[in-house]
Amino acid sequence: MELSTLISSMLRLGTPLLLAALGVLVSAKGGIVNMGMEGNMLFGAFMSVYVTYLTGQPMLGLLASIPAGIIYSLILGAFIIKGRGHQVVCGLGLNFVVIGCTTVLLSVVWNSSGYSTDVPRLPQVKLPFLGQQSISLFITAVLVVAVWFFLEKTNTGLRVRSVGENPAAADSVGVDVVKYQFLAMVIAGALGGLAGAELAVGQMGYFIKQMTASKGFLAYSAVIFAGYNPYAVVLTTMFIGLLDAVQMRAQTMLNIPGQFLLMLPYLVTLLALIFVGDKKKPKAAGKTYVRGSF
């Protein structure tokens, strides 16, 4: 098997994960454990395919996934930040809402219980050595640097991080905790929406019921392995992408039952959690800030 095809499919499988992981990272830095990323991606994927189906323009589909993701993320944020809901359970609940709604809408729009019709994909570029890639690969590369720059080099990013580390201290010096947490959720939502769109109109060219298949949770694990560092996230998500690529190649080449190969990314993620734990987690992530009782 040639190295370049492996790398090419690694990039294709890793890009949606990377975008989702960046979203999880930004919200975690703002103090919110984003277990709703799964639904965020799925909603972005659905809206991108739907808009592409209506207009015939995959670029419009990609753009539509951004407001879709933001709306989803704002709803989750409203329940967590304003409603003081349990962060993990709220995220899981909203995932169910999106899984249910998109599957119902799938049958309403395309009259099918599993697949949508084919829609045009994003423009694909043939790169030397890296094979065929959708143009969102370049968008993703820019976004990695942008997220790093935002978190590490801007005042706003510093405030977002302060809210995630110690909201009471941030509040005492006049940082509006609620505002910056919502800002983190907006960014996470946009990234998650793009992740879904990259999966749906960037690569597949159609929508399948529950097509994200726990990629949101894999992205969350990738952020943990990366120690909440935007550049390390690139490595960990690409590693999971590589595992998936190896698994797909091995299906056709080796005589191992497919089920055991399909387990590979999940198994490695599970084992890796043993060695990593979750030590670098922002201090206040998972706890909702209530002024005066924190």
Place this chain on the structure above:
Amino acid sequence: MKLSSDKKARLKWKSLDVLYVLVSILLALVAGGVFILITGNNPLQAYGIMFSKAFSSFGQVLRRATVYILTGLAVSIPIKTGVINMGGEGQVAAGALTAAVLGSAFMLPLGIHPIACMLGAMITGAVLALIPAVFKTRFGSSEVVTGIMVNYLVQYLLQYLSMYTFRGSANSAQTAEVFDSAKIARVGDAQWSYGLFIAIALCFAMHFVMSRTRVGLEMQSAGLNPLAARYQGVNVGRMSMLAMALGGAMAGLGGSLEVLGGRYLYLDTYFASYGFDGIAVSYMAKNNPIMIIITAMFISVLKVGAVALDRQTNVSVHFSTALQGIFIILLVSPYIVQAIVAKLKPKRKAQLTAEE
């Protein structure tokens, strides 16, 4: 009857809890109705189809509720101890396969056989639930993420086992039917079996264990405030592992009851979504084991109704998944519902004074 002020206060809190749950259900049904409107159907008609179907085939509701009660318990016991059991999905299916294999592999005397199958299923479920619990206590990794990873591993493993190792049919990935000696009798000609009584009895047993025994109270204290519990000498890690194992055993038992009293064999993907539905069952009951009996029935009604809705309109059965998601998020973010109730209250008071 005269009540002490303490009891009165407790009663008031409990009734408020019930009020919030009812308001949340109402809000979720309204939101679901709006969604049905978007799909181009009449919401009232759709709910009519759902609830009338559920009451016309109530046996089916009871059969599903048997599993939901146990998957609800599988979530509520760990939640009370401060851990979330996201692996219910895998535990139910693995328990079902265990029961189907034990039930079809060898003959045992009539009374012992179903018990052996159920015990096997409970052990399988408990072992699977222990994986995330051990990861959490030993390595500090989130039990939600590991639970979901374990679900996927179990899903593929079971697919393999039912396709090759234990395959009992040429046409589909399923095991052989269990022997008659392993079956749990159905009640009359109805769809549901005496397994329902096992499930209900376990709810009361779990309620007793959680509120009246030392180990149950230690588990609860670990959930309420792990730090304080540790100072009191409670081994928090061991308690969360125990709670997860108990929860996993319940989920495994749920899968086995559906095999022994319903389907009589393990069929791949047939046991999907029972585990996730348990999360809604548990949260709607405020994690109270006895309330779970009622909420399991309710979720079961929704599920059976959604199947009918799927057949008669273009709204797919997954509509009930969306509704459950809305229940969950409304119930875990109390401030949203409280704010709505509080908005309604002054109006009512103003009305009352005006009437006077």
